[in-house]
Amino acid sequence: KAGVTQTPRYLIKTRGQQVTLSCSPISGHRSVSWYQQTPGQGLQFLFEYFSETQRNKGNFPGRFSGRQFSNSRSEMNVSTLELGDSALYLCASSLGQGGREQYFGPGTRLTVT
Amino acid sequence: QQQVKQSPQSLIVQKGGISIINCAYENTAFDYFPWYQQFPGKGPALLIAIRPDVSEKKEGRFTISFNKSAKQFSLHIMDSQPGDSATYFCAASRGSSNTGKLIFGQGTTLQVKP
Secondary structure, eight states: OOOOEEEOSEEEEOTTOOEEEEEEOOTTOOEEEEEEEETTTEEEEEEEEETTEEEEEOSOOTTEEEEEOTTSOEEEEEOSOOGGGOEEEEEEEESSTTOSOOEEOOOEEEEEO | OOOEEEEOSEEEEETTSOEEEEEEEOOTTEEEEEEEEEOTTSOOEEEEEEOTTOSEEEETTEEEEEETTTTEEEEEESSOOGGGOEEEEEEEEETTTTOOOOEEOOOEEEEEEO
């Protein structure tokens, strides 16, 4: 089976712009979670989607949003980018809602200048 | 109560030695404890996981020890190899909330010297 794929892998944006990141889960996996990884804060949970519904949300401002499509693919959007949004954004997929075994993609490296 | 504390921050071990990484948690509602391995430029890879009804789980050279009363768990890497050099993260999640939200420790950078 193919693993979790994320596109694009690298992205450079300017402050104030918005960005959309994409995640395709492992075939058959229906739950997708997003995490932000930075050297200072480590790995932090952003949100989780199952059956096109957001099931849980982390402590991030409303500029961070996401959605899931009927084929389980997911996107996350960050509006009005700030320098502090520079990070590795990771997507993880699992079989069902609240799935424990989460498999991560390679991430999207976002740099905000 | 959501924190998972991981130590040490970095670790240097000789080839063939035992690497030990420790984690402590506060929330007794956590009931799933995975370990992830991350190489530079890659996403974290699920290594091994344990639930609190088991005190130890072994998979190959990797062993998780779990102490429910102390709210601690640790990863032991036996016969450490240079290829094990990576960053290791412990994590925890709560089943009762029916969510896969993982709370991660801060990570341990392991270097195995040849």
